[in-house]
Amino acid sequence: MKLNYSSIRQTLDFLLYDWLAIEQLSAYPRYASHDKDTYSAVLALCERLAAEKFEPFNRLVDTQEPCLDTQHAVPELRLPDCTSQACTAYAESGMLAASHDFDVGGMQLPCVVEMAANSMVSAASIALKAYSMLTAANAGLLMVHGTETQKKVFALPQLQGRFFGTMNLSEPQAGSSLSDITTRAIADGQDHCDDPLGPRYRITGRKMWISAGEHTMGDNIIHLVLAKVPDETGALPPGTGGISLFIVPKYLVSPEGHVSAQRNDIVLAGVNHKLGYRGTTNTLLNYGEAGGAIGYRVGALGAGLHCMFHMMNEARIQVGLGATMLGYAGYLQSLDYARERPQGRPVVAGQHVQKDTRAPQVPIIEHADVKRMLIAQKSYAEGALALQLYCAKLIDVQRTGTPQEADNAKLLLEVLTPIAKSWPSEWCQEGNSLAIQVLGGYGYTRDFPVEQHWRDNRLNMIHEGTHGIQAIDLLGRKVRMQAGQALQLLLSTMRQTITAAQQQPSTQGLAADLEAAIQQLQAATDAAWSRGDALRALSNASHYLKAFGHVTLAWIWLELAVHTHTAKEASATPAFVQGKRDCARYFFAYELPLVQAWLQPVHQQETLLTDIHPQCL
Amino acid sequence: MKLNYSSIRQTLDFLLYDWLAIEQLSAYPRYASHDKDTYSAVLALCERLAAEKFEPFNRLVDTQEPCLDTQHAVPELRLPDCTSQACTAYAESGMLAASHDFDVGGMQLPCVVEMAANSMVSAASIALKAYSMLTAANAGLLMVHGTETQKKVFALPQLQGRFFGTMNLSEPQAGSSLSDITTRAIADGQDHCDDPLGPRYRITGRKMWISAGEHTMGDNIIHLVLAKVPDETGALPPGTGGISLFIVPKYLVSPEGHVSAQRNDIVLAGVNHKLGYRGTTNTLLNYGEAGGAIGYRVGALGAGLHCMFHMMNEARIQVGLGATMLGYAGYLQSLDYARERPQGRPVVAGQHVQKDTRAPQVPIIEHADVKRMLIAQKSYAEGALALQLYCAKLIDVQRTGTPQEADNAKLLLEVLTPIAKSWPSEWCQEGNSLAIQVLGGYGYTRDFPVEQHWRDNRLNMIHEGTHGIQAIDLLGRKVRMQAGQALQLLLSTMRQTITAAQQQPSTQGLAADLEAAIQQLQAATDAAWSRGDALRALSNASHYLKAFGHVTLAWIWLELAVHTHTAKEASATPAFVQGKRDCARYFFAYELPLVQAWLQPVHQQETLLTDIHPQCL
Incomplete structure (x- = not known):
C-alpha cells in the first residue's frame, strides 16, 4: 500500500505556486537566487528520500523497538539499521541545513519550501523523521542563541549530520508545569566562566520523555537541557524565570571540535514503551549520578525558556505538520483502498431502501457514507497542510520582510500557532480513524498501515504543549x-x-x-x-x-x-x-x-x- | 492501577434499583423466585470474577498473542493459560447459562441483571470475556432455533462450559454485504435429511474475522456458519434470502453427545493480527478443503439470517456494553490518576492569567480542563451504561411482559438498538482518548492501561454492523x-x-x-x-x-x-x-x-x- 506522492505533489504545487505565490519570495534578497526550479528540485529530492529511505521501513520501526545492548561497560541502545540509513540519507540530502545560510553550508531555502518538502518525509515515516527534526531544531536554536564557538563545535556538526540533537525539558514530576523542574546546574569551579565552550556547570537531575535521548548513531548526541541554578542557600528559584539552558553532550568535545572518548555523566535510566511513534526512541535520562554532567550555558542566566521558546512557534508548526501528514497518508491509503475494494451496491433512488442484489458489487467509493469518510479526511488533511504552509510563509516574511510586514506576520503567527499545532493533532487523527473505518476489519489489522498512523498521531495532542495548554x-x-x-x-x-x-x-x-x-x-x-x-x-x-x-x-x-x-x-x-x-x-x-x-x-x-x-x- | 469496582457497583445499584426498579420484575412468574439479594449476589460474584480472573491478565493477553503450535499433525493455536482459566472460572460461576431456564441448569436471571453483572467482567478484560460471550450467544441461538437434539448435543455443553462457540458470517470478499457470501452447503447424500443431528450438508468456503475460531480450550468448538445452498444449476441464490445456517463442529459429535477424535474438514488458514482486542484470537477458517466440512442445518432453508438476527439486538447491545465498559474503565483509571498526580497550579481569579508559583502544585483534578475531560468521560460511560441497561430491561419485558408491554418494548428496542450499539462505540472511545490525555505522556505508554482500552475500543465501530450500517x-x-x-x-x-x-x-x-x-x-x-x-x-x-x-x-x-x-x-x-x-x-x-x-x-x-x-x- 504505497503512498501516492504525486497526489501530494499536485496539491503542494497548487498551494505553493497558485495560492501562496511563493515565487514572489525571490524578491527578498535572501531568496533572490532561488526560482521555481530550485523549489521543485527540493520537492523531488524529498519525495525520493521519502519513498526510498523512510516509507519502506515505517512498519519495521514500529515492530522492532530499540533494544539494550549490554555487552558494553555502559549499556547502549541499538536501533534498527534502517534508522541510521534514513538519517544518513536525510543528512546527505542537505535538508538538515536547508534553511541556513549558504556560508554555513545551508541552502537558504524559505521555511515554506523546507516544510513542503519535509511534508512528504513525514507522511512516509513520522517516527524516523523525528531524529532529523530534533537535530535540526537543536542546531537551529544554537545558531541563534549560541556563541560563535558553540555554533562551530555543537551546531555545525549537527547540520552536517555528524552529531544528533535532543531537547530536554520535561521531568518525571514536571511535564506541562516547567516552573517545577528540579534539575540543578552548579557552577563548575572558580574558572567556570572561562571555558571557551561557554560558562561551565555541573548538571544533576532527571529528564523524562527525551526523544532520541540515547542511541549509537553519529559521533555524538548534543542534549539541550533546561535546569535551574540554585541561589546561595541552595534553593531553586521559583517560576520559569529561574530556568537556564545548557548544552550537555553525550561525549565531551574539545573547543577545537574533537570528540573525546570520555562519556559525560549521563545515564540511560529507562526507555518508554509507547502506543505509537515507536520508531523514535524515547528515554528517561539521569544526569549527574556520578557527581554532575558537564554542561555549557547557552544565553543568559534565567533566559532558558526564552531561548527555548524562540523556536517554539516553528516547533509547534512542525508538530502540526507531522499530524497533518499522518492524516494525509491515511487519506491517500484509504482512498486507494476504496477505489479497489468491491462491496455492496448503492441504494436505488426511490421511496424505499432497495438495492439491486443481482447487480455486481461496486467499489466502496461509490457509497455515500464512504465518500463522506474520504471527503472529511481530505478536508482535514489538505486544509491542515494549507494552514501549515501559510504559517511557514509567515515565518519567512517575519525573517525577511519589511519591518511592517514582519510585525504583521509575527502577530498572525502568534494567534495561528496554537491552531496550527492543535487542530491537525485532533482532526487529522479523527481522519486516521475514518481511514481505519473505510478499510473496515482490514483497517483494524496490522497488515495495513492506517492503524499505525492512528496510533502515531495520538502523540501529537500531548507533546510540545498539550491541547489544554x-x-x-x-x-x-x-x-x-x-x-x-x-x-x-x-x-x-x-x-x-x-x-x-x-x-x-x-x-x-x-x-x-x-x-x-x-x-x-x-x-x-x-x-x-x-x-x-x-x-x-x-x-x-x-x-x-x-x-x-x-x-x-x-x-x-x-x-x-x-x-x-x-x-x-x-x-x-x-x-x-x-x-x-x-x-x-x-x-x-x-x-x-x-x-x-x-x-x-x-x-x-x-x-x-x-x-x-x-x-x- | 486497579479498577475501582465499588464505584461501578454504586452506579449499578442506583441504575438497577432506584432508576429501573428491577425488583418489580419479580412480579413476572419467570423471575418470581428472585429478589434483590439474588441480584446482589450475582453482582458480587461477577465483581470477584472480574478482579481475580480477568483484570490481572488483560495486559498479558494484549502482549502474548496466540502462537501456532506446529508439533501436531494439524497445527494448533495456543492461547496463554490465563485465557482458559478465565473461561473456566466464568463457566463455573454459572454465568454462561445465567438467563436460561432452571431446568437446563440456568439461573433464569433477567437480562438486565445478567448485563449489569457482566459489565464488570467487560471492564476487566473485554478480550478475555469475548470467548464466553460468543459461546453464550451461540448456545442462546440454538436454544431458540435448534431441534431438541441440537440443543442437547450442541447447546447445553456450551452452557456448561465444555464446548466453545463461534459465529461465522463474514468472508474475505463479503463483510457488510452478507448477500455476497459464497460459502456453499451441498446436501450430504440421499439420507441427508435423516441425520438425527439435523439435515446434513457438506460446507465449502472461507470465513473471515472469526473470533475464537481456533484454540485448544474445552472439548470442542461449535461454529455457526452462514452458507448458501446452490440451485440445481449450481448457482448460488442472490440476496440474503438464500442464506441458511449450519452447525459445523470442530470435532464431530455423535447424536448421543460423544465427541469423536475425528476432526471436521476445517483448516485454520490465518490468524489476524489486530490493533487491539488481541486477547480474542481472530481467524480465517477454510471449510471443506478436503471435500466438505460436515454441517447440520439449523432452522429452515433460507432462514439463516432470520435465525442469526434473532440474536442481533442482544448481540448489538452486548457490543455497546463492551464499548461502554472500556470507557468506564478508562474513566475510573484516569480519575484515580488525576486525584494523585500533582502538576501545576490553578489560575488565580482575576483580570490576568496568573498563578502563584510559590504555592505547592495541586493534584491535576483541580484544573478546569482536567475536570472537563473527566466529566465528559463520566457522562459518556455512565450514560451509555444506563442506556444499555434500559435496553436490557426492554428485552426482559419483551420476553415476559403482557402482549402490549412486549410489543412496546420490542418497538422501542428496534429504534434504540442502533444507538445502543453505535453511541458507546464512538463516544466511549472518545472517552478513552480523554483518559490518555489526562495521563499525558504516561497515558501514551504501555505502562498504563488506558492506551489499551483505546485500541480495544476501536473495534466496536466496525464489528456487528459498522457505524454506517x-x-x-x-x-x-x-x-x-x-x-x-x-x-x-x-x-x-x-x-x-x-x-x-x-x-x-x-x-x-x-x-x-x-x-x-x-x-x-x-x-x-x-x-x-x-x-x-x-x-x-x-x-x-x-x-x-x-x-x-x-x-x-x-x-x-x-x-x-x-x-x-x-x-x-x-x-x-x-x-x-x-x-x-x-x-x-x-x-x-x-x-x-x-x-x-x-x-x-x-x-x-x-x-x-x-x-x-x-x-x-
Missing part, C-alpha cells in the same frame, strides 16, 4: 495580546478572503457563512472575558480552541476555493479543482455548524467546570 | 417502520421524562432543551424523507445517527437527574447524587448543542455526498 495560550494570551491586535489582524485577513469570495457566485454563500462564524467567535471572545475573570474564562478554553480552529480552517478552505478560479498549475486539472471546491463545500456544510455548538458554553459563560467538586467526579 | 438501519428502516410508530413511541417516552423534569426547578431548563432537540430531530427526520428518495435521505444517515444518539443520551441523563431526587439506595451519597446532576448539566451544556449542527445538513437535504464524483476525491 494550547487552549489557554490562545484564549488567555494570544487573543488578548496587544489589546487584541493579533485577533483583529487575523479577522481582518479573513474578511479580505470574504470580500474576494463575494465576487464569485459559487463562493458567495460560503462567504456569508464565514462572516457569521467570525461574528460568533468575536462575540464569544468578548463574552468569555466580560467578567474580567481569567479563572472563569479559561475554564471553557478548550471549547473555544475547537471553535477557533474550525473557523480558521473554514477560512483556509474559502481561500483555496477562491484560488481555484485562478489556478494556473498544469496539475490543476478539472477534477483536481472540483475536488478542492467539494472540500470547501463539505467543510462549510458539515463542519462549520459545529462552531456555534462549541461556542455556546463560552458565550453563556458556563461555570460548570469551575463549579464541579472533585469529590463528585 | 447502523446509520442506514436507523434512518432507512427503524424510524420509518410501522408508519413511524417506533420513533413516535420513543419520543413520547422522552416526553414523559420531560413532564417529570418540569416538576423540579433544577431540571426545568434541561426539560426545555430536550424538548427543543426532539423537535429538531423530528423536523430533520421529516426533511430527510420529504422527497421520498432513499438515496438522498441515506446519504446523510451518519450525521442523523450522531444527532439521534446525542438526543437519546440527553434524555437518559434527564431521566437520571430526575431520579436522583428519589434515590433511596444507601450508596446514593450526596456527592454521588451531585455527580449525576453535574453529568446531566455537562451533557446539556456542552454536548446537546452539537445536535443542531449535525442535523443541519440533514435538515437542508444537503446532496454533496451523492454529488461528489469519485474522481474528485
Whole structure:
C-alpha cells in the first residue's frame, strides 16, 4: 500500500505556486537566487528520500523497538539499521541545513519550501523523521542563541549530520508545569566562566520523555537541557524565570571540535514503551549520578525558556505538520483502498431502501457514507497542510520582510500557532480513524498501515504543549495580546478572503457563512472575558480552541476555493479543482455548524467546570 | 492501577434499583423466585470474577498473542493459560447459562441483571470475556432455533462450559454485504435429511474475522456458519434470502453427545493480527478443503439470517456494553490518576492569567480542563451504561411482559438498538482518548492501561454492523417502520421524562432543551424523507445517527437527574447524587448543542455526498 506522492505533489504545487505565490519570495534578497526550479528540485529530492529511505521501513520501526545492548561497560541502545540509513540519507540530502545560510553550508531555502518538502518525509515515516527534526531544531536554536564557538563545535556538526540533537525539558514530576523542574546546574569551579565552550556547570537531575535521548548513531548526541541554578542557600528559584539552558553532550568535545572518548555523566535510566511513534526512541535520562554532567550555558542566566521558546512557534508548526501528514497518508491509503475494494451496491433512488442484489458489487467509493469518510479526511488533511504552509510563509516574511510586514506576520503567527499545532493533532487523527473505518476489519489489522498512523498521531495532542495548554495560550494570551491586535489582524485577513469570495457566485454563500462564524467567535471572545475573570474564562478554553480552529480552517478552505478560479498549475486539472471546491463545500456544510455548538458554553459563560467538586467526579 | 469496582457497583445499584426498579420484575412468574439479594449476589460474584480472573491478565493477553503450535499433525493455536482459566472460572460461576431456564441448569436471571453483572467482567478484560460471550450467544441461538437434539448435543455443553462457540458470517470478499457470501452447503447424500443431528450438508468456503475460531480450550468448538445452498444449476441464490445456517463442529459429535477424535474438514488458514482486542484470537477458517466440512442445518432453508438476527439486538447491545465498559474503565483509571498526580497550579481569579508559583502544585483534578475531560468521560460511560441497561430491561419485558408491554418494548428496542450499539462505540472511545490525555505522556505508554482500552475500543465501530450500517438501519428502516410508530413511541417516552423534569426547578431548563432537540430531530427526520428518495435521505444517515444518539443520551441523563431526587439506595451519597446532576448539566451544556449542527445538513437535504464524483476525491 504505497503512498501516492504525486497526489501530494499536485496539491503542494497548487498551494505553493497558485495560492501562496511563493515565487514572489525571490524578491527578498535572501531568496533572490532561488526560482521555481530550485523549489521543485527540493520537492523531488524529498519525495525520493521519502519513498526510498523512510516509507519502506515505517512498519519495521514500529515492530522492532530499540533494544539494550549490554555487552558494553555502559549499556547502549541499538536501533534498527534502517534508522541510521534514513538519517544518513536525510543528512546527505542537505535538508538538515536547508534553511541556513549558504556560508554555513545551508541552502537558504524559505521555511515554506523546507516544510513542503519535509511534508512528504513525514507522511512516509513520522517516527524516523523525528531524529532529523530534533537535530535540526537543536542546531537551529544554537545558531541563534549560541556563541560563535558553540555554533562551530555543537551546531555545525549537527547540520552536517555528524552529531544528533535532543531537547530536554520535561521531568518525571514536571511535564506541562516547567516552573517545577528540579534539575540543578552548579557552577563548575572558580574558572567556570572561562571555558571557551561557554560558562561551565555541573548538571544533576532527571529528564523524562527525551526523544532520541540515547542511541549509537553519529559521533555524538548534543542534549539541550533546561535546569535551574540554585541561589546561595541552595534553593531553586521559583517560576520559569529561574530556568537556564545548557548544552550537555553525550561525549565531551574539545573547543577545537574533537570528540573525546570520555562519556559525560549521563545515564540511560529507562526507555518508554509507547502506543505509537515507536520508531523514535524515547528515554528517561539521569544526569549527574556520578557527581554532575558537564554542561555549557547557552544565553543568559534565567533566559532558558526564552531561548527555548524562540523556536517554539516553528516547533509547534512542525508538530502540526507531522499530524497533518499522518492524516494525509491515511487519506491517500484509504482512498486507494476504496477505489479497489468491491462491496455492496448503492441504494436505488426511490421511496424505499432497495438495492439491486443481482447487480455486481461496486467499489466502496461509490457509497455515500464512504465518500463522506474520504471527503472529511481530505478536508482535514489538505486544509491542515494549507494552514501549515501559510504559517511557514509567515515565518519567512517575519525573517525577511519589511519591518511592517514582519510585525504583521509575527502577530498572525502568534494567534495561528496554537491552531496550527492543535487542530491537525485532533482532526487529522479523527481522519486516521475514518481511514481505519473505510478499510473496515482490514483497517483494524496490522497488515495495513492506517492503524499505525492512528496510533502515531495520538502523540501529537500531548507533546510540545498539550491541547489544554494550547487552549489557554490562545484564549488567555494570544487573543488578548496587544489589546487584541493579533485577533483583529487575523479577522481582518479573513474578511479580505470574504470580500474576494463575494465576487464569485459559487463562493458567495460560503462567504456569508464565514462572516457569521467570525461574528460568533468575536462575540464569544468578548463574552468569555466580560467578567474580567481569567479563572472563569479559561475554564471553557478548550471549547473555544475547537471553535477557533474550525473557523480558521473554514477560512483556509474559502481561500483555496477562491484560488481555484485562478489556478494556473498544469496539475490543476478539472477534477483536481472540483475536488478542492467539494472540500470547501463539505467543510462549510458539515463542519462549520459545529462552531456555534462549541461556542455556546463560552458565550453563556458556563461555570460548570469551575463549579464541579472533585469529590463528585 | 486497579479498577475501582465499588464505584461501578454504586452506579449499578442506583441504575438497577432506584432508576429501573428491577425488583418489580419479580412480579413476572419467570423471575418470581428472585429478589434483590439474588441480584446482589450475582453482582458480587461477577465483581470477584472480574478482579481475580480477568483484570490481572488483560495486559498479558494484549502482549502474548496466540502462537501456532506446529508439533501436531494439524497445527494448533495456543492461547496463554490465563485465557482458559478465565473461561473456566466464568463457566463455573454459572454465568454462561445465567438467563436460561432452571431446568437446563440456568439461573433464569433477567437480562438486565445478567448485563449489569457482566459489565464488570467487560471492564476487566473485554478480550478475555469475548470467548464466553460468543459461546453464550451461540448456545442462546440454538436454544431458540435448534431441534431438541441440537440443543442437547450442541447447546447445553456450551452452557456448561465444555464446548466453545463461534459465529461465522463474514468472508474475505463479503463483510457488510452478507448477500455476497459464497460459502456453499451441498446436501450430504440421499439420507441427508435423516441425520438425527439435523439435515446434513457438506460446507465449502472461507470465513473471515472469526473470533475464537481456533484454540485448544474445552472439548470442542461449535461454529455457526452462514452458507448458501446452490440451485440445481449450481448457482448460488442472490440476496440474503438464500442464506441458511449450519452447525459445523470442530470435532464431530455423535447424536448421543460423544465427541469423536475425528476432526471436521476445517483448516485454520490465518490468524489476524489486530490493533487491539488481541486477547480474542481472530481467524480465517477454510471449510471443506478436503471435500466438505460436515454441517447440520439449523432452522429452515433460507432462514439463516432470520435465525442469526434473532440474536442481533442482544448481540448489538452486548457490543455497546463492551464499548461502554472500556470507557468506564478508562474513566475510573484516569480519575484515580488525576486525584494523585500533582502538576501545576490553578489560575488565580482575576483580570490576568496568573498563578502563584510559590504555592505547592495541586493534584491535576483541580484544573478546569482536567475536570472537563473527566466529566465528559463520566457522562459518556455512565450514560451509555444506563442506556444499555434500559435496553436490557426492554428485552426482559419483551420476553415476559403482557402482549402490549412486549410489543412496546420490542418497538422501542428496534429504534434504540442502533444507538445502543453505535453511541458507546464512538463516544466511549472518545472517552478513552480523554483518559490518555489526562495521563499525558504516561497515558501514551504501555505502562498504563488506558492506551489499551483505546485500541480495544476501536473495534466496536466496525464489528456487528459498522457505524454506517447502523446509520442506514436507523434512518432507512427503524424510524420509518410501522408508519413511524417506533420513533413516535420513543419520543413520547422522552416526553414523559420531560413532564417529570418540569416538576423540579433544577431540571426545568434541561426539560426545555430536550424538548427543543426532539423537535429538531423530528423536523430533520421529516426533511430527510420529504422527497421520498432513499438515496438522498441515506446519504446523510451518519450525521442523523450522531444527532439521534446525542438526543437519546440527553434524555437518559434527564431521566437520571430526575431520579436522583428519589434515590433511596444507601450508596446514593450526596456527592454521588451531585455527580449525576453535574453529568446531566455537562451533557446539556456542552454536548446537546452539537445536535443542531449535525442535523443541519440533514435538515437542508444537503446532496454533496451523492454529488461528489469519485474522481474528485
